[in-house]
Amino acid sequence: xxxQNQYKSNxxxxxxxxxxxxxFAMALILSIVENVLPSVPIPAPGIKFGLANxxxxxxxxxxxxxxxxxxxVLKALFVFMTRGAVAGFLSFTGGMFxxxxxxxxxxxxxxxxxxxxxxxxxxxxxxxxxxxxISLIYxxxxxxxxxxxxxxxxxxxxxxxxxxxxxxxxALKGLGYK
Numbered sequence: 001x002x003x004q005n006q007y008k009s010n011x012x013x014x015x016x017x018x019x020x021x022x023x024f025a026m027a028l029i030l031s032i033v034e035n036v037l038p039s040v041p042i043p044a045p046g047i048k049f050g051l052a053n054x055x056x057x058x059x060x061x062x063x064x065x066x067x068x069x070x071x072x073v074l075k076a077l078f079v080f081m082t083r084g085a086v087a088g089f090l091s092f093t094g095g096m097f098x099x100x101x102x103x104x105x106x107x108x109x110x111x112x113x114x115x116x117x118x119x120x121x122x123x124x125x126x127x128x129x130x131x132x133x134i135s136l137i138y139x140x141x142x143x144x145x146x147x148x149x150x151x152x153x154x155x156x157x158x159x160x161x162x163x164x165x166x167x168x169x170x171a172l173k174g175l176g177y178k
Contacts, residue, residue: 016063016064016067019063019067020059020063020067020070020071023055023058023059023063023067023071024055024070024071024074024075026055027052027053027055027056027071027075028052028075028078030051030052030054030055031051031052031075031078031079033051034048034049034050034051034052035048047149047150047153048157049157049160049161050123050126050157050161051161051164052075053095053098053122053123053126053161054161054164054165054168055071056068056071056072056075056095056098056099057102057115057118057119057122057161057165058165058169058172059071060099060102060103060106061115062172065103068099068103069099072092072095072096072098072099073092073095075091075095076088076089076091076092076095079091080092086137089133089137090130090133090134092133093129093130093132093133094126094127094129094130094133095126095129096129097125097126097128097129097132098122098123098125098126098129099122100125101121101122101125102118102121102122105117105118105121106118115162115165115166116158116159116162118162119158119159119161119162119165120154120155120158120159120162121158122158122161123154123155123157123158123161124151124154124155124158125154126154127150127151127153127154127157128150128151128154130150131143131146131147131150
């Protein structure tokens with residue numbers, strides 16, 4: 001590779017790294033803001049919309065799978081450091097289930113799948129991942145009653161995050177990825 005191509009390649013890597021860092025900072029801010037807001041008042045305590053996942057979805061769609069996966073891991077580490085091991089484990093399993101289903105659907109359907117469907121599946125699988133994690137932690141408890149509200153709310157959260165992503169895409173496109 002000649003020096004001009006090497007320079008462009010390094011600039012692209014640097015740009016992707018900086019953009020991922022900026023997006024990660026945005027995800028942390030959204031996570032902190034959402035943590036201050038009250039939970040959704042339904043029969044399942046602790047449910048949130050997952051606003052930080054809007055940034056993870058943007059990273060997946062416009063920056064790359066590795067950036068989105070990195071953000072899931074970094075978000076889980078942040079949660080672990082600020083809220084403890086259980087919360088970190090829940091964040092990691094929910095985030096991994098979510099990002100892996102979205103990547104799988106993107107690989108299968110390519111450009112034929114909408115942000116809305118990906119967002120809904122991502123939110124549902126985030127809840128399934130967290131349900132799986134909490135079931136592993138509390139093995140002696142019957143938690144199945146908790147799953148239906150989680151799945152229903154996953155559809156609602158996916159719808160909300162998809163709408164917000166669509167609304168803020170013009171501002172995020174200024175970051176250099178389309």
